[in-house]
Amino acid sequence: MNKDSQLSGNEDPGDTRPILIIPYMWIGDFVRNHTVVRILKERWPNRPVDLLTTPLCAPLVDYMPGVRRGIIWDLPRSRLAVTRQLGLARLLRERNYGTALVLPRTWKAAIAPALAGIPERVGFVGEFRFGLINRWRWGEKRLPRFIDKNAALAQPDGAPLPPEWPVPQLQVPAEEIVRWRQANGLSAGAAVALAPGSVGASKRWTDYPEAARLLAAQGLEVWVVGGPAEKGLAQEIVAAGGPGVRDLTGTDLRNGVLAMAAAGVAISNDSGLMHIAAALGTPTMGIFGPTDPYLWAPLNGLAATVRQDKSVLSCQPCQSTICRMNDHRCMRDIAASEVVAIAQRVLSETRARAST
Numbered sequence: 001m002n003k004d005s006q007l008s009g010n011e012d013p014g015d016t017r018p019i020l021i022i023p024y025m026w027i028g029d030f031v032r033n034h035t036v037v038r039i040l041k042e043r044w045p046n047r048p049v050d051l052l053t054t055p056l057c058a059p060l061v062d063y064m065p066g067v068r069r070g071i072i073w074d075l076p077r078s079r080l081a082v083t084r085q086l087g088l089a090r091l092l093r094e095r096n097y098g099t100a101l102v103l104p105r106t107w108k109a110a111i112a113p114a115l116a117g118i119p120e121r122v123g124f125v126g127e128f129r130f131g132l133i134n135r136w137r138w139g140e141k142r143l144p145r146f147i148d149k150n151a152a153l154a155q156p157d158g159a160p161l162p163p164e165w166p167v168p169q170l171q172v173p174a175e176e177i178v179r180w181r182q183a184n185g186l187s188a189g190a191a192v193a194l195a196p197g198s199v200g201a202s203k204r205w206t207d208y209p210e211a212a213r214l215l216a217a218q219g220l221e222v223w224v225v226g227g228p229a230e231k232g233l234a235q236e237i238v239a240a241g242g243p244g245v246r247d248l249t250g251t252d253l254r255n256g257v258l259a260m261a262a263a264g265v266a267i268s269n270d271s272g273l274m275h276i277a278a279a280l281g282t283p284t285m286g287i288f289g290p291t292d293p294y295l296w297a298p299l300n301g302l303a304a305t306v307r308q309d310k311s312v313l314s315c316q317p318c319q320s321t322i323c324r325m326n327d328h329r330c331m332r333d334i335a336a337s338e339v340v341a342i343a344q345r346v347l348s349e350t351r352a353r354a355s356t
Helices: 027-043 082-095 107-115 146-152 174-183 208-217 228-241 253-262 272-280 326-332 336-355
Strands: 019-022 049-053 069-072 099-102 120-124 135-137 191-195 221-224 245-247 265-269 284-287 304-306
Touching (some): 027 049, 027 272, 069 082, 082 107, 174 253, 191 208, 191 253, 208 228, 208 336, 221 228, 228 245, 265 272, 272 284, 284 336, 304 336
Parallel strands (some): 019 049, 049 069, 191 265, 221 245, 265 284, 284 304
16 A cells, blocks of 8 residues: 555555544534544545544534544643643554544644654644644635535545535434433423524624523423533523523533434524534524624534524624624624524424424
8 A cells, every 4th residue: 555645546445544533623613523524434434533522522422423433632722731742642653543634724733643653644734834744735725614624634635625515414312312301301392492602702692582482482392502601691591481491501512412402493503502403403593693604504504594684784794703893783683583483484394394
């Protein structure tokens, strides 16, 4: 086997050495990494694929078809952490990886694979990583979307982008959902999951409390899903919605995965939970204001993409985490009644499909 042929397009079906993906560790980006996994498994069915993961994202790996294991290792974002890098390198060396795909362009992301002596280390040019990356890729800035940049690294060098990428998939066993409902004292009926959090205040729709009240008034069970940072929002939503609304926020991302898998419809800001719900196949409504759905919506497709249409805002999309113009109208002008009406339509369509 030519050691230079691993990702050049000259596939060797006899190669069984594992592949390691060094991904971005934001939750939504981590879900989209499954597209990269699927491309690699299509190219090399006999090569195991592992994912480096933080403790936060580790539960996602359990539901990703085609992933052999997650390598749980937390590297601090704000410092080099030499001891942690050396420890990770020792672990990677023991696993005998043949290829590492280094998706982030940072210098830090490439250190451990290089120290581990992984023969092929693929990544885009960036941050003076000469010697750390030994299979350079060029042209990242010409790729339109974040997913295009990541998935292109799993293709042969120079291959054109396909019309469509394989979509991320998360698969949760039905019996696990049943056990989760029972453990949380939830009924087996249809429920609406609300995901009011996001990274960046400008991406947060502010009318979730009123939406919860309207949904609960229709007799629907409403769950508020998120992490510890959403606890205050969840309490506000529960107070507005009444006894039909449950706070299911917590520290374990697995809880969020199971909630989204069990829900009849998910309503979410542009956030990691939106990507989780869509990858699970749950009908998902994504609320977009400052971000562009073309760039950031899930590949899986959404049951509805909700945006304000009352006026044309020159600042939209601004891609900013903090609103600096027009008093957050891109989100404020989306009415709760509009979102609830769409949710009811989505639930009705889902029931109709299930009955046929």
